[in-house]
Amino acid sequence: MTTVAHQPDAAPVDQHRDPVPASAKWRAGWRRGRQLTGVVPFFAFIVVFLVIPTLVVAVGAFGSNDGRPTLDNLSALGDGYIVDAFVRSILLSAVTAVIGAILGALLAYALVTAKPDGILRRLVTSACGVLAQFGGVMLAFAFIATIGLSGFVTLFLKDQLGIDLYSGGVWLFDLPGLMLVYTYFQIPLMVIVFLPALDGIRPQWREATESLGGSTWQYWRRVAMPLLAPAFLGSTLLLFANAFSAYATAAALVSQGSPIVPLQIRSALTSEVVLGQQNLGKAMALGMVVVVAVVMWLYAYLQKRTSRWLG
């Protein structure tokens, strides 16, 4: 850092005297170049570990095994089983995002009505932090212990109430099971991302509604809901992206078959030599990026709308 030191107010640098006055422009450019060296380590790191991997995926998706450009990989995305995986991934993400958003928003509202520094709020937000970000493999085990074949709830229901959870087949290791487990980390994430928006609601707005003769219903319908709608939709989109990108829980839970895209990528990565389709995984990865990028772009747009009132 010290090599690029400059006195903040020192005008054109002295130690580099230039005989031609017209070269002030050149000197400014040189100075700017010297300042740029300060960000070289950061950009070098980014190029190696972010730009190159991204290019590997983007270029590889359009390349054949021997490196020639081809559209085969992309057209292979139209294969039945890959389309099915994408449909299931999107369905899983959409369902758990909507359920998670609604239940999470309820829980967040319940927290806002509590004391801001109270023990309840601290307990719940800490628990949400753990479950939303830390879960992964461990949540899969939690549900195997709960409603796996010899899980606590499974046995309890069978022994005490005579209910067989799996009379219609074992669904824990398939899409319905994934939905249940994903909901378990989507609700906490909703609480974390939606709480700030709810905190932005001012009690004065409610008082203003009341002083103008509005009812509770009118307050929610005409004031609070329109204000919260962008935040709610944005958070739902974030939850969608979160579920769509999730891998660990599904990988630990599903060992046979690949119902969703991340697991398809896993099998493409681990068995690419056998398949002879090295770049199919890259095409699927590119497909995932496109979906997530669209969702995140919408999210950023809604976030801007939200910050207008609830920032």
Add this chain to the structure above:
Amino acid sequence: MAGVTARRARKQRAFRWIVVIVLGLFFLVPLFAMLMFTIREPDGHYTFETWRQFFDWPQLASTYPDLWTGMRSSGELVLLTVALMLVLLVPTVVWVRLRLPWLRRVIEFICLLPLTIPAIVLVVGLAPVYAWVTYFLGGSPMTLTFAYTVLVLPYAYRAIDAGLSGIDVKTLSEAARSLGSSWGTVMWRVVLPNIRSAVLSASFLTVALVLGEFTIASLLNRTNLQVAVELLGKSSATMSVAVSLAALVLAFILLFALSFAGRRRGQNRRSIRETS
């Protein structure tokens, strides 16, 4: 008016408890089931053998060597990644704020980019890069720190950027420079102490992310805590559930303790909220 307010407070309290209890049950049942899973024998008896084993560390290390290496490498990865993240991000962000403001949008865009690239996608692109990393640095799990630094960029950037927005970096650094301090001193003794809580929050997010990471480690064939636990699940289900439960509870206690510490440092609530 007072009657209305009191009635509303009562209604809100009822609503709050109903929601918290119903959802609380949904969240506590699996955790309770994990506990039962670790202490119940197939014949219906209860035993604490698994937990006795779990707390007997020397024996744990010899019985489950993979678990032990996983725990150790995750611990070391945490330290390495926090260090690399701070060294890479803090000077760059400060420098850009002071000297290259036109680059700020670019840096922000780059740092937020990993949000749109799922880890499972990143690992597809990282595979060839890591072939080189293995060639130069060997196949140690520690090399995962590069990938983890990329993963943590969005969260760490937002935390540090929010911290820097709260102070007047320019005036502070000009004051320090005009009194003759070097850039190193400005960074270490002027900027860093002022954004301590932002740095702490960025570090904490990094710790959580590194300890919870599975995707990249698993697919690049390197062992960390999560990979070891997943592997353990195949051989010793009871112990893997016990480790999972212990990790979740430990993480919860840490976060809960931090929710007190964060406030006591006298930070304004907004910056904490935005970054967590």
